[in-house]
Amino acid sequence: MTTIDLAPDIRTARLRLRRPELADAPAIAKLASDYAVAGNTTRMPYPYGQDDARAYISQARALNPREQNTFVVEHKDAGVIGALGFHRNRSASLELGYWLGRPYWGKGLATEAVDGSLRWAKTVWERRLIYSGHFADNEASGRVLIKTGFLYTGEVQRRFSRARGAEAATRMMVWIA
Numbered sequence: 001m002t003t004i005d006l007a008p009d010i011r012t013a014r015l016r017l018r019r020p021e022l023a024d025a026p027a028i029a030k031l032a033s034d035y036a037v038a039g040n041t042t043r044m045p046y047p048y049g050q051d052d053a054r055a056y057i058s059q060a061r062a063l064n065p066r067e068q069n070t071f072v073v074e075h076k077d078a079g080v081i082g083a084l085g086f087h088r089n090r091s092a093s094l095e096l097g098y099w100l101g102r103p104y105w106g107k108g109l110a111t112e113a114v115d116g117s118l119r120w121a122k123t124v125w126e127r128r129l130i131y132s133g134h135f136a137d138n139e140a141s142g143r144v145l146i147k148t149g150f151l152y153t154g155e156v157q158r159r160f161s162r163a164r165g166a167e168a169a170t171r172m173m174v175w176i177a
Helices: 022-032 050-062 109-123 139-147
Strands: 015-018 069-075 079-088 094-100 129-135 151-161 166-176
Touching (some): 015 109, 022 050, 022 079, 069 109, 079 109, 094 109, 109 139, 129 139, 139 166
Parallel strands (some): 094 129
Antiparallel strands (some): 079 094, 129 166
């Protein structure tokens, strides 16, 4: 079995994915306080403040990195621009989730972050099967997942979004290494 780095550091052409630090809380809170960001996630509340960011970071740092991992997405020029994580879902399958602040949408950065994380998951973390999903009204997220090798399963789940305060149709996808 491969030894898992307890603080993995993934690098791509423009990005670094690393373990979140408490110093990241102001940047995370600023970006996540946008309803357009929080409303496309299941776990983020809206409004989103400094206490939410600190709680998120504490939870991320408490994860067992052999089972689950959370990263901040850091741009080489802009600093923290979002987050990405691998978590166990309700059926104990590994699931990928991610978000970027709105100023960083449409620049290929989400695709770069997801692709880098999947390469790491396959080669270092030795994972071969990862699920993800996107709200049906967030087609951009579906395009990111398709570009990084995810395929639609044909399943649509109703997932609760804390920010929306309601369930949303979620198109499920799978990545197989």
